[in-house]
Amino acid sequence: MKRRQILTVGAVTAATSLAAGGAASAAPPGNAGPPGNAGPPGNGERTPPGLAKKDDLAWAAGGEIEIGSAVAGGGxxxxxxxxxxxxxxxxxxxxxxxxxxxxxxxNQMKWSFLRPERDTYAFAAADAIMDFARRHGQVVRGHTLLWHSQNPAWLEEGEFGPEELRTILKDHIDTVVGRYAGHIQQWDVANEIFTEDGALRESENIWIRELGPGIIADAFRWAHAADPQARLYVNDYNVEGVNAKSDAYYALVQDLLADGVPVHGFSTQGHLSIRYGFPGGLVENLERFADLGLETAITELDVRMDLPDGAEPTEEQLAKQADYYWRMTEGALAAVGCTSLTLWGFVDTYSWVPVTFEGQGAATVMWEDYTRKSAYYAVQDALAQASGRAGHPALRR
Known part of the structure; x- marks a missing residue:
C-alpha cells in the first residue's frame, strides 16, 4: 500500500520553527450542522467556513486531514x-x-447527559455544538451510542427485561442519530467494548451482558438506518498498535463485514502518557483496517505527564510530550485511509486528565493562558509538512 509522502523533522525542531501571527484565510469547509435549540436540523445547506489565521492548525492542515478537538462540557x-x-x-x-x-x-452526546430520565432527551447542549460547527464550517463526530460507562442510573439500575432494554437502545439510536441525520460525519457506535486481553466486556457492558454480542451488529444497523450518510466507527483506547485488543477489533470487523453490517471505520483514541514508551506499529495497525475497506481515525489524542504535588513540567517532559504529539500526527498523516485527527481538548484548563489521573496533567497543547506549548508546534509542523505549507513565510520565525 502506497503511503503519503511526508518530510519528517524532529519535534524539537517543530517546537522552534513555526511563527505566530498572520493574515486570515478560509479554513477547510465542513458539513453544515443543525440550528441551535430550535429543534431538529433543517435542510443541511452549507454555510461559509470560519476564518483561520495562517499559523493555526486548521490552516496548517490545508485539507490534508480533518483536525479536531473535543468540545469541553458536561462530565x-x-x-x-x-x-x-x-x-x-x-x-x-x-x-x-x-x-x-x-x-x-x-460528554454532551453521551447517555448520562442526553438521557437524564428514560422519557427525557436533553438536546440543548448538543444542539449548541452542532450550531457552532455549522457557523464555523466544521464537521462533527458523534460520541457515543453503545458504551459501558457514563450511563444514567435509571438505565444501569433499572429492572428491564431483554426486549424492553433492546427497545430502549433502538429508540435512543433512532432518536439521537435521526435528529442529526446528514449533519454528523462520523459516529462512534461501539465504544470500548473489549478488555486489554481482547475479551468482550460482557460483565461491565449492560447491552452486551443482557442482550448478547449480537447487539453490536444491531446498533450499527440501526444507526445506519437512522442516518445512511454517517460513517460508523468502533472506537477504543490502547489500540494504537497491533496487540490483543486491536486484534479483537480486527476479527470483529471482519465478522461484521462478512454479515453485511454497515461498519465503516476503526479509530484509536490516543490517550498517551510519557510514563510509557510510544506505542509502536501505529501506521501498520491503521492500514490493516484500511485494507478491509474501512476508514480510520485518531479520535481523542492527549499526552499526560506525571506532576506529583503540583509540580511544573520540566523541559525534558515537554520535549517528550511534543515528540509523542508529533509522532501521532505524523502517523495519522502517513496512514492511507486515516481521515481525521482529534485532540481531546486543546487547553489544560479544561482537561479531564488531572481529575481522572491523580498526580498527572499538562496533557494538552496549550497552557491555561492559551499560550502554545512545544506540543502545539509539533502538531502544527507535522500538518504543515504534509500539506505543503511548511515553507509559507507565516510559518517561520
Whole structure:
C-alpha cells in the first residue's frame, strides 16, 4: 500500500520553527450542522467556513486531514470551579472555531447527559455544538451510542427485561442519530467494548451482558438506518498498535463485514502518557483496517505527564510530550485511509486528565493562558509538512 509522502523533522525542531501571527484565510469547509435549540436540523445547506489565521492548525492542515478537538462540557466540568467552558469562555470559543475543522462532544452526546430520565432527551447542549460547527464550517463526530460507562442510573439500575432494554437502545439510536441525520460525519457506535486481553466486556457492558454480542451488529444497523450518510466507527483506547485488543477489533470487523453490517471505520483514541514508551506499529495497525475497506481515525489524542504535588513540567517532559504529539500526527498523516485527527481538548484548563489521573496533567497543547506549548508546534509542523505549507513565510520565525 502506497503511503503519503511526508518530510519528517524532529519535534524539537517543530517546537522552534513555526511563527505566530498572520493574515486570515478560509479554513477547510465542513458539513453544515443543525440550528441551535430550535429543534431538529433543517435542510443541511452549507454555510461559509470560519476564518483561520495562517499559523493555526486548521490552516496548517490545508485539507490534508480533518483536525479536531473535543468540545469541553458536561462530565467532570460540572464539579470544577469555573463556569461552563463552551458557553462562558470567549477565548475558548474563538480558538475552537478558528483552530479546528472538526468537533466532538466531550460528554454532551453521551447517555448520562442526553438521557437524564428514560422519557427525557436533553438536546440543548448538543444542539449548541452542532450550531457552532455549522457557523464555523466544521464537521462533527458523534460520541457515543453503545458504551459501558457514563450511563444514567435509571438505565444501569433499572429492572428491564431483554426486549424492553433492546427497545430502549433502538429508540435512543433512532432518536439521537435521526435528529442529526446528514449533519454528523462520523459516529462512534461501539465504544470500548473489549478488555486489554481482547475479551468482550460482557460483565461491565449492560447491552452486551443482557442482550448478547449480537447487539453490536444491531446498533450499527440501526444507526445506519437512522442516518445512511454517517460513517460508523468502533472506537477504543490502547489500540494504537497491533496487540490483543486491536486484534479483537480486527476479527470483529471482519465478522461484521462478512454479515453485511454497515461498519465503516476503526479509530484509536490516543490517550498517551510519557510514563510509557510510544506505542509502536501505529501506521501498520491503521492500514490493516484500511485494507478491509474501512476508514480510520485518531479520535481523542492527549499526552499526560506525571506532576506529583503540583509540580511544573520540566523541559525534558515537554520535549517528550511534543515528540509523542508529533509522532501521532505524523502517523495519522502517513496512514492511507486515516481521515481525521482529534485532540481531546486543546487547553489544560479544561482537561479531564488531572481529575481522572491523580498526580498527572499538562496533557494538552496549550497552557491555561492559551499560550502554545512545544506540543502545539509539533502538531502544527507535522500538518504543515504534509500539506505543503511548511515553507509559507507565516510559518517561520
Amino acid at each position: 467532570h466540568h460540572a464539579s470544577q470551579p469555573y463556569p461552563p467552558p463552551f458557553t462562558d469562555d470567549e477565548t475558548y470559543r474563538e480558538l475552537l472555531g478558528q483552530e479546528f475543522t472538526s468537533l466532538s462532544a466531550e
